[in-house]
Amino acid sequence: MSKGKLYGIGTGPGDPELVTRKAWRLIQQADIIAYLAPDVGPGFARGIVAEAIGHDVCEIIMRVPMRIGRAPAQSIYDDGAKQIAVHLDAGRDVVMLCEGDPLFYGSFMYVLARLRDDYPVEIIAGVTSVTACAASQLHPLVARNNSLVVLPAPLPDDALRSRIELADAVAIMKLGRHMPRIRSLLISMGLAQKTLYVGHASLANELRGTLDDAPDDAPYFSMLLIYKGDDPWIMR
Amino acid sequence: MSKGKLYGIGTGPGDPELVTRKAWRLIQQADIIAYLAPDVGPGFARGIVAEAIGHDVCEIIMRVPMRIGRAPAQSIYDDGAKQIAVHLDAGRDVVMLCEGDPLFYGSFMYVLARLRDDYPVEIIAGVTSVTACAASQLHPLVARNNSLVVLPAPLPDDALRSRIELADAVAIMKLGRHMPRIRSLLISMGLAQKTLYVGHASLANELRGTLDDAPDDAPYFSMLLIYKGDDPWIMR
Numbered sequence: 001m002s003k004g005k006l007y008g009i010g011t012g013p014g015d016p017e018l019v020t021r022k023a024w025r026l027i028q029q030a031d032i033i034a035y036l037a038p039d040v041g042p043g044f045a046r047g048i049v050a051e052a053i054g055h056d057v058c059e060i061i062m063r064v065p066m067r068i069g070r071a072p073a074q075s076i077y078d079d080g081a082k083q084i085a086v087h088l089d090a091g092r093d094v095v096m097l098c099e100g101d102p103l104f105y106g107s108f109m110y111v112l113a114r115l116r117d118d119y120p121v122e123i124i125a126g127v128t129s130v131t132a133c134a135a136s137q138l139h140p141l142v143a144r145n146n147s148l149v150v151l152p153a154p155l156p157d158d159a160l161r162s163r164i165e166l167a168d169a170v171a172i173m174k175l176g177r178h179m180p181r182i183r184s185l186l187i188s189m190g191l192a193q194k195t196l197y198v199g200h201a202s203l204a205n206e207l208r209g210t211l212d213d214a215p216d217d218a219p220y221f222s223m224l225l226i227y228k229g230d231d232p233w234i235m236r
Numbered sequence: 237m238s239k240g241k242l243y244g245i246g247t248g249p250g251d252p253e254l255v256t257r258k259a260w261r262l263i264q265q266a267d268i269i270a271y272l273a274p275d276v277g278p279g280f281a282r283g284i285v286a287e288a289i290g291h292d293v294c295e296i297i298m299r300v301p302m303r304i305g306r307a308p309a310q311s312i313y314d315d316g317a318k319q320i321a322v323h324l325d326a327g328r329d330v331v332m333l334c335e336g337d338p339l340f341y342g343s344f345m346y347v348l349a350r351l352r353d354d355y356p357v358e359i360i361a362g363v364t365s366v367t368a369c370a371a372s373q374l375h376p377l378v379a380r381n382n383s384l385v386v387l388p389a390p391l392p393d394d395a396l397r398s399r400i401e402l403a404d405a406v407a408i409m410k411l412g413r414h415m416p417r418i419r420s421l422l423i424s425m426g427l428a429q430k431t432l433y434v435g436h437a438s439l440a441n442e443l444r445g446t447l448d449d450a451p452d453d454a455p456y457f458s459m460l461l462i463y464k465g466d467d468p469w470i471m472r
Contacts, residue, residue: 008371012256013361020363021260022253101367101377104384109376116374123371125438127256127361131246131337135359138352140345141337145391145410147399148340150384163383163402174381202361 003119004088007095008102008112010126011048014221015202018132019049023124027052030095032087034060034080036107044221045097060084060094064107074110081114088119101126105152105173130171133198133223136208141225142169153178157185164189170226175218182224183211196225239355240324243331244338244348246362247284250457251438254368255285259360263288266331268323270296270316272343280457281333296320296330300343310346317350324355337362341388341409366407369434369459372444377461378405389414393421400425406462411454418460419447432461 007026012018019027027033027049037043043061046053062080064073084094102108102123112121130150134141142148146168151160153175160182164170172182186195197214199207199222207213207222214224243262248254263269263285273279279297282289298316300309320330338344338359348357366386370377378384382404387396389411396418400406408418422431433450435443435458443449443458450460 010363010367015258017258017261018256018361020248020254020256022251024257025253101363101371103370103375103377104367105378105380109379112374112376121374123374125249125254125363125367125371127246127337127363128367131340131361131364134339135244135337135361138348138357138359139339140348141339142341142386143345144341145388147388147391147395148386149399149403150378150386152381152383154381155383159383163385166399166402167385 001091004090004092004094005120005122006084006088006115007093008108008121008123009095009097010101010124011045011097011099012127013100013129013132013202014048014200016048016051018127018202020124020126023126024049024052026095026124027097028054030054030057030093032058032060032092032094033097034062034084034094035097036062036064039063039065045099048099049097077110077114081111084111085115085119088115098126100128104128129173129201129221129223132201133171133225136198136201136206137196137225139196139225139227141171153182157181160185161189164191164226168228170228172224172226174220175214175222175224176220177217179214179218180216183214186211186224186226191226191228194226194228198223198225237327240326240328240330241356241358242320242324242351243329244344244357244359245331245333246337246360247281247333247335248363249336249365249368249438250284250436252284252287254363254438256360256362259362260285260288262331262360263333264290266290266293266329268294268296268328268330269333270298270320270330271333272298272300275299275301281335284335285333313346313350317347320347321351321355324351334362336364340364365409365437365457365459368437369407369461372434372437372442373432373461375432375461375463377407389418393417396421397425400427400462404464406464408460410456411450411458411460412456413453415450415454416452419450422447422460422462427462427464430462430464434459434461
């Protein structure tokens with residue numbers, strides 16, 4: 001009997017209509033879905049595509065508590081990968097759901113690492129929050145021969161500063177409680193007027209604003225976009 | 237009479253199934269579509285979504301010859317924006333198609349710059365070639381608190397080197413005739429073994445390989461991905 005296939009599927013930034021046609025079709029056809037979720041509730045990725053999921057689907061839920069350390073998370077991925085492997089060994093395909101894109105800061109890669117050598121895998125790229133935030137602001141993310149750097153906010157100030165100095169366009173993710181420190185850094189670098197803030201991009205509670213509008217305890221799903229390069233609007 | 241709305245729509249990296257559900261729906265509903273194209277032929281973005289375009293649709297084609305200088309391209313965007321504005325003034329919506337994402341190195345931004353102050357605009361983010369290439373390789377693009385830098389190959393060696401040195405993950409785009417120079421640079425930096433090559437991601441003629449497999453005259457739609465950070469596979 002041939003083995004089943006693992007699909008790693010990006011569900012995009014939040015709006016169910018920003019899911020690709022291929023992802024939607026594969027989810028509609030799936031008998032077994034897997035996804036990460038917090039202690040309680042279905043998790044963000046499953047929520048985005050809830051409409052596409054059949055009623056009699058088998059669900060493999062990997063519950064990763066918020067702010068868990070790396071070691072216990074690894075045992076959760078071990079367990080999830082084992083549950084997925086049972087189905088793949090039996091010739092059944094498994095669809096794993098991942099918000100945004102599976103390989104762009106996605107935990108799917110930890111499951112992939114455990115299964116890719118032994119099973120066929122296909123990954124369906126998704127719309128990332130970075131381009132969704134630029135779309136919300138109607139502002140170019142990066143243009144011409146400019147460079148773009150994506151930075152996680154937990155990085156120390158020195159690491160952020162040196163990378164921002166060399167970039168033309170910057171996206172800062174995973175803001176959360178780091179927001180006050182990031183705000184001070186950007187002000188000290190003279191970039192406050194070049195910074196846009198977006199929270200919950202593409203969702204009903206989307207927030208668009210400037211650095212001033214970013215709350216001190218920013219949602220995990222929020223981002224700062226900075227345009228330092230040649231102003232694309234100079235081209236008009 | 238109220239004005240029409242301009243939609244800037246990302247058509248993704250090439251596979252028509254990697255178009256979002258929202259983009260597909262808006263194209264199916266469109267009476268007027270606009271897009272960039274080379275001297276002859278329909279252009280890449282229109283080709284991706286050809287199946288969704290109605291037979292009696294009005295098409296505004298902005299023909300931008302390859303390797304054109306900036307100044308003449310500006311007059312082409314001026315003309316295109318004027319043609320679009322005629323429809324918007326008459327209350328008709330216009331859908332502009334853009335391969336990948338409209339605001340990620342997309343020429344849509346030049347049309348947007350000319351129209352955004354006078355007309356309602358909505359942008360539909362698309363899957364970029366960067367995440368599509370990572371998906372092709374089944375390899376993480378960027379993980380945890382690592383940084384990602386996106387670099388256009390035409391940048392000079394010094395500019396590329398300093399940015400690559402500071403990054404954990406790198407995507408180098410717009411390779412074309414710059415490929416031999418980029419290859420030498422990456423070898424001199426000791427990164428040859430950490431570099432993956434993808435051409436025509438998500439299409440039937442997709443090429444996946446290492447730095448050795450990249451042709452000296454690489455297609456415009458090809459990319460190098462470099463993973464310098466903590467190896468995500470160490471987590472298994």
